[in-house]
Amino acid sequence: MSGNQPRCPLIKLFWVFAKIGAVTFGGGMIMLPLIQKCVVEDKKWLDEDEYIDIVTVTNSAPGAFAVNAAVYIGYKLRGLPGALVAALGAIIPSFVIILLIAFLLAGGKNLKALNDFFYGVRPAVVALIVYAAFKLRKSGLQTPANWIFLALALILLLLGLNPILVIIAGALSGIVLQSLHKVSKKEETP
Amino acid sequence: MILWNLFCSFALIGCFAFGGGYAIVSLIQNEVVSKQGWLTISEFINIIAVSESTPGPIAVNTATYVGYKIAGIIGAATATFALLLPPFIIVIALAIILRRHRKNPRLQQAFWGMRPVIIALILNAAFILGAQALLSPWAIAAAVLALVLLIFVKINPILLIFIYGAAGVIIGLM
Numbered sequence: 001m002s003g004n005q006p007r008c009p010l011i012k013l014f015w016v017f018a019k020i021g022a023v024t025f026g027g028g029m030i031m032l033p034l035i036q037k038c039v040v041e042d043k044k045w046l047d048e049d050e051y052i053d054i055v056t057v058t059n060s061a062p063g064a065f066a067v068n069a070a071v072y073i074g075y076k077l078r079g080l081p082g083a084l085v086a087a088l089g090a091i092i093p094s095f096v097i098i099l100l101i102a103f104l105l106a107g108g109k110n111l112k113a114l115n116d117f118f119y120g121v122r123p124a125v126v127a128l129i130v131y132a133a134f135k136l137r138k139s140g141l142q143t144p145a146n147w148i149f150l151a152l153a154l155i156l157l158l159l160g161l162n163p164i165l166v167i168i169a170g171a172l173s174g175i176v177l178q179s180l181h182k183v184s185k186k187e188e189t190p
Numbered sequence: 191m192i193l194w195n196l197f198c199s200f201a202l203i204g205c206f207a208f209g210g211g212y213a214i215v216s217l218i219q220n221e222v223v224s225k226q227g228w229l230t231i232s233e234f235i236n237i238i239a240v241s242e243s244t245p246g247p248i249a250v251n252t253a254t255y256v257g258y259k260i261a262g263i264i265g266a267a268t269a270t271f272a273l274l275l276p277p278f279i280i281v282i283a284l285a286i287i288l289r290r291h292r293k294n295p296r297l298q299q300a301f302w303g304m305r306p307v308i309i310a311l312i313l314n315a316a317f318i319l320g321a322q323a324l325l326s327p328w329a330i331a332a333a334v335l336a337l338v339l340l341i342f343v344k345i346n347p348i349l350l351i352f353i354y355g356a357a358g359v360i361i362g363l364m
Contacts, residue, residue, distance in 0.1 A: 023351050024245045029315040033340075034347050056304045057284050059311060062207045063277025064247030071281045076289075083282060091270065094246020098254040099266055101240055113359055118244075120358015122323035124350050127336030129316040133309050134341065140305035149303065153310035158317065167307050174303015175296055 008045055008077055010085045016043070017070045017089030024066060024094075030125050031066040031090075032132035035073070045077055052139040060167050066090060145177065192261050193268050199226060200253050200272035207249060207277065218252050228260050249273065 020034045032055065039045050046054070054076070058068035067090050074086025101114075141147055149170060156166050199221050207217060215238060222228050229237070237259075241251035250270060257269030291297055324330045336354065339345040 019348070022245055023348050024247075029312060029319075032312065037347060052305050052308065053288075053301050056301060056308050057288060058281060059308060061277055061280045061284060063204060063274065063281070064207070064249050066247050067250065067274060068277055068281045071278055072285050075282055075285045080282070083278070083285075087274065087278060091246070091250060091274070094244060094251055095254050095266070095270060097244050098241070098246070098251050099258060099263065101244060102255050102258045102266075105240070112362065116358045116362030117355040118358070120361065121351055121355045122319075123329045123332035124336045124354040126316055126320045126323050127333045127340060128347055128350070129312060129319065130337055131340040131347075133312040133316070136305075136309050136312070140309045146306045149306035150310050153307040154313055157310055157314040163311055163314075166311070167304055170303040170305075170307035171300035172303070174301070175299040178299035178302060 008043065010078060010081060012043075013074055013078060013082055014085045014089040017074075017086045018093055021066075021070075021090040022093035022097075029065070029129045029132065031069065033128050033135060035069060036132070036135055039073060046073065048136075048139045050076075052136050055136075056167070060164060149173070193265065195226070196257055196260060196265055196268050197272040200257075200269045201276060203249075203253075204273045204276035207273070215248060215252060218249065218256070222256055229256065233259075 016038045020031055020038065024031045024034070036051060040048055040051050054069060054072050058065055058072050061068050067087055070086040070090040071083045074082035074084070076082075078085070141150060153166050153170060156169075157163060203217050203221055219231075219234055223231055223234050237252055237255045238248070241248045241255060244251055250273060253269040253273040254266045257265035257267070259265075261268070288297075320333070324333055332354070336350060339350060340347065
């Protein structure tokens with residue numbers, strides 16, 4: 001690991017992911033803009049390229065994507081203890097809230113206010129996910145070729161193709177295209 | 191014995207839980223409803239509704255809820271831990287491999303190709319969620335306003351979530 005990264009205390013790592021874990025209504029993707037804001041912009045623990053690569057890797061592994069991202073970032077920053085602390089931080093808030101709700105529902109309580117709260121949050125969740133994609137444009141969309149990759153991948157995903165297959169296709173086309181590009185460059189220079 | 195069964199079932203789900211939230215939910219349904227018979231299908235749908243509307247990854251929430259239903263708090267902890275253990279090990283292994291081969295040109299080319307795909311993956315999630323969440327012109331306007339607040343006003347995302355939640359509660363009271 002490079003020495004110019006500010007070292008982050010374990011307790012802070014826990015707190016950052018607990019805060020994010022407590023408000024990620026609507027599944028893992030919504031964690032992205034929050035993690036990016038905290039970890040990349042505010043704390044500067046990772047740069048943008050490192051961040052998008054972590055998102056790629058954790059999307060290709062099995063499991064809840066948000067927890068995977070916490071594990072990877074925690075590991076990268078502070079090794080195994082960091083991974084454990086970040087994962088616990090990401091999970092504990094929702095674990096407690098689910099237990100509470102399961103308990104209340106078992107007791108026959110009416111949760112109308114809670115439902116209204118979640119109902120109000122839903123449009124914001126959609127906006128947050130679009131925003132997550134928007135914020136990654138600097139790392140992922142620099143050349144026209146990148147935009148073509150994006151459009152093709154989006155079409156394949158909307159057609160219902162398995163995301164893992166689309167990621168693998170992206171990796172292979174990246175290797176092939178970049179290698180061809182290098183070969184043609186070498187031929188130009190005598 | 192029930193705890194050991196819970197652990198094995200959810201660890202198995204954790205190993206094959208590729209593809210994010212909803213893909214995992216169908217795996218859980220297969221294991222918990224069809225194979226083990228721990229829940230009826232209508233109980234399972236209720237659990238999904240609760241998991242969807244609470245913070246945290248849907249799969250993790252579902253595991254917590256199913257575990258609680260079957261064996262109380264210890265069941266909840268067992269199921270959640272079992273679900274997360276296999277991906278935890280796999281992600282650490284990937285992190286170690288990538289750290290070692292970070293400078294490998296093939297790997298960098300692969301990442302160059304994968305980055306736009308990840309952005310597409312995120313947009314796809316927004317489409318899927320938008321198709322369920324943005325059913326009225328008001329909801330669409332609210333989403334556009336949220337996006338404007340995020341991009342131009344740079345509002346804190348956590349604050350945004352609470353403002354929208356509070357608005358939902360107030361509208362519900364009217």
